[in-house]
Amino acid sequence: xxxxxxxxxxxxxxxxxxxxxxxxxxxxxxxxxxxxxxxxxxxxxxxxxxxxxxxxxxxxxxxxxxxxxxxxxxxxxxxxxxxxxxxxxxxxxxxxxxxxxxxxxxxxxxxxxxxxxxxxxxxxxxxxxxxxxxxxxxxxxxxxxxxxxxxxxxxxxxxxxxxxxxxxxxxxxxxxxxxxxxxxxxxxxxxxxxxxxxxxxxxxxxxx
Amino acid sequence: xxxxxxxxxxxxxxxxxxxxxxxxxxxxxxxxxxxxxxxxxxxxxxxxxxxxxxxxxxxxxxxxxxxxxxxxxxxxxxxxxxxxxxxxxxxxxxxxxxxxxxxxxxxxxxxxxxxxxxxxxxxxxxxxxxxxxxxxxxxxxxxxxxxxxxxxxxxxxxxxxxxxxxxxxxxxxxxxxxxxxxxxxxxxxxxxxxxxxxxxxxxxxxxx
Numbered sequence: 544x545x546x547x548x549x550x551x552x553x554x555x556x557x558x559x560x561x562x563x564x565x566x567x568x569x570x571x572x573x574x575x576x577x578x579x580x581x582x583x584x585x586x587x588x589x590x591x592x593x594x595x596x597x598x599x600x601x602x603x604x605x606x607x608x609x610x611x612x613x614x615x616x617x618x619x620x621x622x623x624x625x626x627x628x629x630x631x632x633x634x635x636x637x638x639x640x641x642x643x644x645x646x647x648x649x650x651x652x653x654x655x656x657x658x659x660x661x662x663x664x665x666x667x668x669x670x671x672x673x674x675x676x677x678x679x680x681x682x683x684x685x686x687x688x689x690x691x692x693x694x695x696x697x698x699x700x701x702x703x704x705x706x707x708x709x710x711x712x713x714x715x716x717x718x719x720x721x722x723x724x725x726x727x728x729x730x731x732x733x734x735x736x737x738x739x740x741x742x743x744x745x746x747x748x749x750x751x
Numbered sequence: 752x753x754x755x756x757x758x759x760x761x762x763x764x765x766x767x768x769x770x771x772x773x774x775x776x777x778x779x780x781x782x783x784x785x786x787x788x789x790x791x792x793x794x795x796x797x798x799x800x801x802x803x804x805x806x807x808x809x810x811x812x813x814x815x816x817x818x819x820x821x822x823x824x825x826x827x828x829x830x831x832x833x834x835x836x837x838x839x840x841x842x843x844x845x846x847x848x849x850x851x852x853x854x855x856x857x858x859x860x861x862x863x864x865x866x867x868x869x870x871x872x873x874x875x876x877x878x879x880x881x882x883x884x885x886x887x888x889x890x891x892x893x894x895x896x897x898x899x900x901x902x903x904x905x906x907x908x909x910x911x912x913x914x915x916x917x918x919x920x921x922x923x924x925x926x927x928x929x930x931x932x933x934x935x936x937x938x939x940x941x942x943x944x945x946x947x948x949x950x951x952x953x954x955x956x957x958x959x
Contacts, residue, residue, distance in 0.1 A: 603815075605813050623828040634843070636849040636851070636882040638882060638883065670799065670802065674845060675847035
């Protein structure tokens with residue numbers, strides 16, 4: 544079951560654990576029909592269990608208008624609206640470092656469209672980088688089955704260098720490959736993105 | 752205008768700009784009828800604007816069951832339920848440090864009841880401390896109009912040392928005063944909790 548949000552993203556409702564799923568043994572999450580968000584959440588669960596990092600996806604912000612109380616035990620929200628998030632989706636801590644990132648999938652094969660981001664997310668990245676946060680975007684090119692960790696400063700540079708009035712509002716794949724760390728896909732964790740974070744941090748230290 | 756705090760220091764308060772509010776000269780947020788959560792959110796807005804820190808309250812987690820689309824522009828959530836949060840309410844970054852905290856008010860005058868916390872929040876604090884996060888609780892004793900920053904390790908110690916089967920499940924005020932950093936109240940920010948965080952970090956460094 545999936546719900547569709549106004550921005551075109553789908554909201555995956557967790558399936559209940561069932562025996563029918565145990566036959567799926569392939570390791571690459573894309574081939575298991577898993578979306579990037581699920582793969583990251585599963586990886587975060589793994590990292591938490593292994594005491595390697597504490598990273599969570601923030602809940603979707605909701606404006607609640609009406610709540611009913613049919614009985615004492617549970618409140619039911621009867622009217623509410625999706626609000627636009629003022630930050631990125633994921634943050635947390637890894638070996639003393641503050642991590643802050645957004646995850647996006649694209650069906651595009653040659654470029655990543657910047658319409659996937661909002662101005663306030665760019666501002667949020669800038670504010671976090673100023674506080675010495677480790678900020679990045681995890682981008683999955685679905686048709687290519689490739690996932691990249693792109694440091695946020697490249698996104699920011701590209702955001703401001705673009706003439707947003709003309710038609711070209713995307714980062715070419717070649718630019719992403721040049722400035723990113725490619726993320727390995729596996730079974731557990733589904734995407735080993737902290738290995739790419741290690742490389743990113745090592746490169747940041749070289750520049751200090 | 753300056754306010755005198757118990758420790759003898761004075762705090763300069765900026766005058767309000769709105770004419771309609773000029774008759775209100777009290778500066779302590781409790782006397783303006785503001786709740787702790789609002790005071791922290793206002794302070795976080797201030798710290799963000801001053802480029803001092805990037806701290807947000809996480810949205811309330813909601814389990815969405817039914818969404819209607821009365822028109823193309825907006826989705827309406829028609830059935831949803833509150834879920835229990837798996838982490839604390841606030842996190843973010845301050846000068847390279849990952850901050851993670853929970854805020855609680857109590858009408859109690861002599862102790863802080865531990866029923867305000869859940870097991871998973873204690874576990875979350877333990878996991879973040881292990882990653883070198885700066886973890887704490889902001890506790891407001893409403894009748895006393897005093898606010899404390901209690902390092903999470905004291906909460907954790909107290910949580911496990913308590914015999915949770917007997918009746919006494921609260922931290923005495925004297926214990927909180929002994930192990931906390933008292934937070935100054937003002938106008939902007941409403942609570943200058945980062946000053947207490949500075950003291951907390953300085954003390955942590957002394958122990959290294």
